[in-house]
Amino acid sequence: MVSDFVRGVDRRRLLGWGGLGAAGVVAGASLAGAQPGYAEEGRRAGADPVPADARPGGAYDRYVAKLAADGRFSGVVLLSYRGRTVLSRSYGMADKERGVAHHEGVAFSLSSAGKPFGAVAVLQLVQEGKVRLSDPVGTHLTGLAKDVAEQVTVHHLLSGTSGLDVPDEDVRRIFRSRGEVHAYYEQRARQAKLVGVPGVPDTDHEEAEVTLSALIVEAVSGRSYWEYVQENVFARCGMTGSGFFTRPQWLTDAHIAHPYMKLADGSVVDAVRNLDKSSPDPSVAGKNPGRAFIDAPGDGGFATAPDLVRFAHALGDGTVLDRPWADVLTAAKTPHGPASFGAYGIPVSIVGGQWMYQRAGGNPGVGANWDIYPDTGWVGVILSNGDGVPLPEMIGQEMQAITGALADGGSGG
Incomplete structure (x- = not known):
């Protein structure tokens, strides 16, 4: 059973820069007596490296089925081992109004789970010699405060150590075009102020970092961020079901899951069809993801579960980054907890004696998570389109099924 520590992770910390790692599901968790990875253990014992808990009918499969039966999960889960799908399950409806059920081909809003695409895009330009990680942001962008332009580097943006902050976002604004979205977030990024010390970890000010990173991609490549990532990440990975879809596409394309948001009176509405409605959840109060015409530069996007597995493999086989630069992406940069670290847009942790990238x-009606275990070849994906999904708990159960390690926040060692 996953510990109460995992269950207690709050939604705000889940959605922050460090994802579940910073929240403690993995990172702050003490994996006392951490076990070797299944690949190593299986070789020693001559056993099948696929643990019983991760197989169809195993503990994780039964756990997710129970959540769905209790009305606590609607979406897709997928476990892949060395390129082979071990478990794939779909529950609930992608679009209740049109009667579209979930399946592997349904694309889900990723929210912050899409931010690593931007980090990959920047490193592609670094790999090509067009950007240096040590470049101050003023090397590539104009219109910034002098101290921001001169003191904050590309490395600071990618590692979440910029010290930047922007004014509170107008979460009730309804956007009507790509241009309006871009202009709004570009203006906010150019108003960023230095409120911390560059180089010191601070996960509270992520928006300026991801937007400025996306603007650098645009300034150097001459393409919009959305076009660049579509061509140089999604297309190269074979992620044919993924993209930066617009609200009109969300409303008309049957393969895109609609977010079902719970209101203060307990009723549930399709957020994208009810732009006047807002979430009462204190961590996302006033928000409705459908109000965005397209996700902000550097953020979000939509992906299917198999596409996220393709992205995971592309990180390791040279498809999107040469191997040394893929290692730069995922190398531990800053400590977040006893066994977790910040990398470039991806929290990394040591779980059960192996690395885990996660x-x-x-958002209201949106929950997404992907985990990569590069040492053993496992990838886990969880995508949901409803509120009340116990995502931290699900990640803990997935982790236990794959690694055999039980998250436990007790000893802090």
């Missing part, structure tokens, strides 16, 4: 995201 990114979570959420």
